[in-house]
Amino acid sequence: MLKLLIVVTSVNKYESNDLETGLWLSELTHIYHSAKEKSYDITIASPNGGDIPIDPESLKPLVLDKISKDYWDDANFRNLLRHTKSLQEVEEQEFDGVYLAGGHGTMYDFPNNTLLQDIIKNHYEKHQIVAAICHGVGGLLNVKLSNGEYLIKGKTLTGFNWFEESLARRKKKVPFNLEAALKERGADYKKAFIPMTSKVVTDGNLITGQNPFSSKEMAKVVIEELKRNHK
Template identity: 70%
Template sequence: MKKILLIVTNVSMYASGRLKTGLWLSELTHIYHSAKQQGWEITIASPKGGSVPIDPESLKPLVLDKISKDYYGSPAFMDELNHSKTLEEIKNTSFDCVYLAGGHATMYDFPDNTLLQTILKNQFESNKMVAAICHGVGGLINVKLSNGEYLIKDKSMTGFDWFEETIARRKKEVPFNLEAAIKERGANLIKAFIPMTSNVVVDGKLITGQNPFSSKEMARVVMKELLQ
């Protein structure tokens, strides 16, 4: 049985205080559903533990797919989500995959979290899978390996790009430019040919997805790689 750690945000508002944010639901539900189908052990954790806000944008009819809608309507799942473990509680636990779910909120509580950085560093240096989707890849940008190099240096990867931020109308709200940060650390950013379409990039044990529309493919690729 595989053990998978799904890390989510605790942040519910942009710094401006004008708009709500949180976890982008489908970026958690598809990987959760796929792991459940395999009978794997799933742990949901967040920087502070406890309740996990959901970005209201991810609940809109046009983007809320059936799997996500079913889980959102499941009292058992929502109870599990809102009793997330703290990173402190799970820091010494071994997992086959550590997966960072996205949502703009992660731009606030993922990038500078030193405990998250340590967990990801140890996971990667143990030659175990590290996966992240959309804004969740922001949790990778400041991770340094034992040799002092950034984890993502010279890696092929993807993430929510700056043009997609324009489409999402969040350029003035986000705390930094994720695309620029990825490039500054020496990664090879691979974008979908058409913005806001599915794109998943595999570079060894590092798997990244570009945006919410990559949720389904991301789950499929992670499962495939873990089953090899």
């Protein structure tokens, strides 16, 4: 049975404190659903553990797809989200894949979290799958490998871009420009030709998705790569 760690944010507000944020629901539900179908052993963890915030924008009817709605309406799943493990509880464990879900909350508690950096580094260097979607890609920014280089230096990847931030009307709210930060670290950043459409990039055992609309494709690619990695 393959083991998958899904990491989600613990942060529920922007720094300005006037807007709610949190996990973008579909970026968890699609990978969770696909892994569950394969009977994987799934652990959901967050920096603080316990109850995790959901970005209210991700629950709006226009963006809430059927899979996400079904899970949101499921009392057992909602209970699971109230009792996530803390990163401290899972740091010594070995997984076949580590998946960083997104949502603007991750911009605050992923990039400088040394526990998360260690988990990512250790799994990446053991050639396990490391995946991140949307703002969750920010969790890769400061990960350094054993040779002292940034993990993402020279890697082809994607993540939520600055124009999409503008479309989401969050440019003045976010703590940094994710697209620019990825490029500053030496990543070969790619994006979909049309903003807010699906884009998934695979570079060895690193898989990244651009935005919430990549959730379904991302889940498919991650499951395929997990299978290939463990033939």
